[in-house]
Amino acid sequence: MKSIHLLGVMASLALLTGGCAGQAQRAPVAADPYEGFNRAMFSVHRKVDSAVIKPLAKGYDRAVPLPAKVGAGNFFDNLRDLGRSGNAFLQGKGEAGATGMARLVVNSTLGIFGLFDVASEMGLEAGNENFAQTLAHWGAPPGPYLFVPLMGPNTPRDLVGWSVDQGLYPLWHHVEDQPALRNSLAATNLLQRRALLLPLDRLLDEASLDPYAYLRDAYLQSRVAATDDDDPASDETSPDTDTH
Amino acid sequence: MFIFRFVTIAISGLLASAVLAAGEGAAQLSPDALVQSVTEDVLVLLKQNKGSDNTQKIIDMVEAKVLPHFNFNHMTALAVGREWNKASATQKETLARQFHDLLVRTYANAVNSYSDQKVRYKPFKMKPEDTDVLVRTEILQPGGRPIQLDYRLEKMDVGWKVYDVAVAGVSLVTNYRASFNEEVRKGGIDGLIKALRDKNVSLEKNPENKR
Numbered sequence: 001m002k003s004i005h006l007l008g009v010m011a012s013l014a015l016l017t018g019g020c021a022g023q024a025q026r027a028p029v030a031a032d033p034y035e036g037f038n039r040a041m042f043s044v045h046r047k048v049d050s051a052v053i054k055p056l057a058k059g060y061d062r063a064v065p066l067p068a069k070v071g072a073g074n075f076f077d078n079l080r081d082l083g084r085s086g087n088a089f090l091q092g093k094g095e096a097g098a099t100g101m102a103r104l105v106v107n108s109t110l111g112i113f114g115l116f117d118v119a120s121e122m123g124l125e126a127g128n129e130n131f132a133q134t135l136a137h138w139g140a141p142p143g144p145y146l147f148v149p150l151m152g153p154n155t156p157r158d159l160v161g162w163s164v165d166q167g168l169y170p171l172w173h174h175v176e177d178q179p180a181l182r183n184s185l186a187a188t189n190l191l192q193r194r195a196l197l198l199p200l201d202r203l204l205d206e207a208s209l210d211p212y213a214y215l216r217d218a219y220l221q222s223r224v225a226a227t228d229d230d231d232p233a234s235d236e237t238s239p240d241t242d243t244h
Numbered sequence: 245m246f247i248f249r250f251v252t253i254a255i256s257g258l259l260a261s262a263v264l265a266a267g268e269g270a271a272q273l274s275p276d277a278l279v280q281s282v283t284e285d286v287l288v289l290l291k292q293n294k295g296s297d298n299t300q301k302i303i304d305m306v307e308a309k310v311l312p313h314f315n316f317n318h319m320t321a322l323a324v325g326r327e328w329n330k331a332s333a334t335q336k337e338t339l340a341r342q343f344h345d346l347l348v349r350t351y352a353n354a355v356n357s358y359s360d361q362k363v364r365y366k367p368f369k370m371k372p373e374d375t376d377v378l379v380r381t382e383i384l385q386p387g388g389r390p391i392q393l394d395y396r397l398e399k400m401d402v403g404w405k406v407y408d409v410a411v412a413g414v415s416l417v418t419n420y421r422a423s424f425n426e427e428v429r430k431g432g433i434d435g436l437i438k439a440l441r442d443k444n445v446s447l448e449k450n451p452e453n454k455r
Contacts, residue, residue, distance in 0.1 A: 027429055029422060070386045077389065126389060196388045199354065206447055207350035207416075209439055210423040217422050218414045225413020 029213075031145050031220055038147040042212050045149040053150075054201070057194035069192065071115040076171070076189050077126075078107045078114025083168045087129035091137040096127045128226060131168075132161025136227040145216055153219035275397045275404045276368035278313060279379045283363050285309045290355060302352040311348065315398065315405035316340045319347075322408060323420040324428070324436070331433045339433070342440035347416070349447050361385050363393075375399040 029035060064072070085100025103119040103126065111118040120126065135157050136142070143156035151162075166172065175182040208214030273281065289305045320340040321328045331339060366380040376398050383391040396408035409416045427436040 027426060066386060073386075073388055128389075196385070203350060203354050206353060207346070208423065209420070209427065209443060213423045213426070214419060217419050221414040221419060222412050225410075 029216075031142075032216060033144050034146065038145065038216075039212050041147045041149050042215075045147065045152070048149065053190070053194055054198075057191050057198060060191040061195040061198060069195070072188060072192050073196070074107070074111070074117045075114045076192065078104065078111065078117070079169060079171050081107070081126065082170055083131070083165045084127040084129045086168065087131055087134045087165075088127050090131075090134045091129060093127075093129070096129065099124050100127050130161055131164040132158045132223075133227050135161055136223075142223065145220065147212075147216075153215060155223070158223070272403045275370065275377050275395075276365065276379050278397070278404050279381065279395050279406075280365055282310055282313055283365075283381065286355060287363065293356075299349075299352055299356065302356050303348055306348055306352050310351075311344070313404075313406055315400065315407045316344045318398070318405075318407040319343065319417050322415075322417045324424050325418075325421045327425065327428045327433065327436075335433045335437065338437050339440070342437060342444060343420075345444045346440060346447075349444070364390070377404075 026035065032038060061069075081100045081104040085097045085104065088094075088100055089097035103124045106119040106122065106124065107114045107117060110116075132155075140157055142158070146154045146156065146159070148154045148159070154162075171185065172182065175185060204211050204215060286306075286309070289302070289309065293302060293305075317336070317340050320336070320343045323343060324331070324339065328336070362384045364382040364384060366382060368377075368379055370377050376396070379395045379397060381393045381395070383393055385391065392410070392412050394410045394413075395406050396410070397404045397406050408418075424436055427439045431438065
């Protein structure tokens with residue numbers, strides 16, 4: 001009796017995670033032990049995206065004139081310099097940390113609350129550090145690949161890093177008691193970032209034999225590149241470490 | 245301002261293609277100059293064809309201007325990984341051809357869906373004896389973060405050839421390795437050839453699925 005029950009659970013799990021018949025025989029990928037589950041989440045994500053988020057992002061992209069889009073992008077990005085700068089300091093990159101603080105000051109003042117990226121024009125280049133990379137810097141392993149619906153490709157290290165970075169994002173503290181404003185800011189932020197990815201949508205389907213694997217490997221490669229940024233020579237070996 | 249930039253790009257593109265046309269042996273460009281001239285060529289072509297939905301036209305231009313500077317055998321070998329050595333000479337040739345067609349089409353479609361971008365060339369240093377170099381560029385897009393676009397080139401008898409392109413640290417070549425390996429595992433080298441051929445045929449049938 002018990003074994004039949006177990007069989008039933010396993011069968012429904014297999015159905016849930018399978019998606020299509022051939023996948024049971026797929027060769028395992030070391031970085032992606034939960035591939036079946038991730039593939040199911042990936043297909044959920046794509047359905048939600050193509051039904052809701054992508055149409056909205058397209059509407060945003062068409063309706064909002066370029067200068068306004070640039071302003072919105074700069075505004076949200078300006079506030080991220082605080083976290084980038086802090087994380088650069090945490091990784092012992094003093095110069096990048098100082099540049100980030102200078103960017104924040106310059107863009108918040110001369111750049112009118114961050115609407116204009118004056119700092120880049122002045123040669124103060126934006127950093128790319130986040131807390132997940134700080135964790136990596138101090139030796140935390142990425143953990144297994146996870147595809148999270150609505151968020152996209154992830155690892156446990158990136159999820160922890162992301163939530164810490166969200167806590168440090170200054171905008172959310174200012175609008176904590178104004179849910180309507182907070183929600184519309186969050187929605188604009190989401191659509192603005194999604195709209196930037198629109199040109200890549202076709203690429204994923206056209207370029208790849210298997211969009212899931214293509215996105216996963218691109219994500220894992222980009223994480224390796226982002227955490228190896230002190231050592232450009234490692235570019236050559238990094239692609240090989242992703243598979244098998 | 246914009247017009248000025250456009251004219252500069254157009255002129256440098258024309259100059260660059262004149263230099264390239266002047267003879268491959270005579271004018272062996274340094275790797276960074278090669279990347280720059282090809283990039284500027286592409287930007288000019290895109291500006292000229294802005295708004296046109298003619299993917300085939302862009303594919304033809306990419307074939308003529310960009311691809312002569314790529315080493316597709318090496319690229320395909322990198323994408324396939326260790327299985328490459330198990331392929332016969334004919335299989336290798338077919339694989340490289342199919343991979344070439346896939347990359348050309350996706351590249352043409354990808355660049356065609358972008359507009360308003362500018363390219364910045366990062367400082368480049370190499371020793372005279374170097375035969376394998378990395379040329380770094382950056383695509384600046386309004387309202388978004390700059391995207392790193394790096395080219396890896398090798399020195400060959402006919403000049404420098406690109407054998408790997410990485411976007412934001414992601415190699416467009418080795419990113420295929422997992423799915424290529426999966427196809428080889430399922431159906432051997434011929435299975436991979438078939439998968440690529442099917443993919444190309446389906447893309448060809450459906451070229452104008454514009455955004």
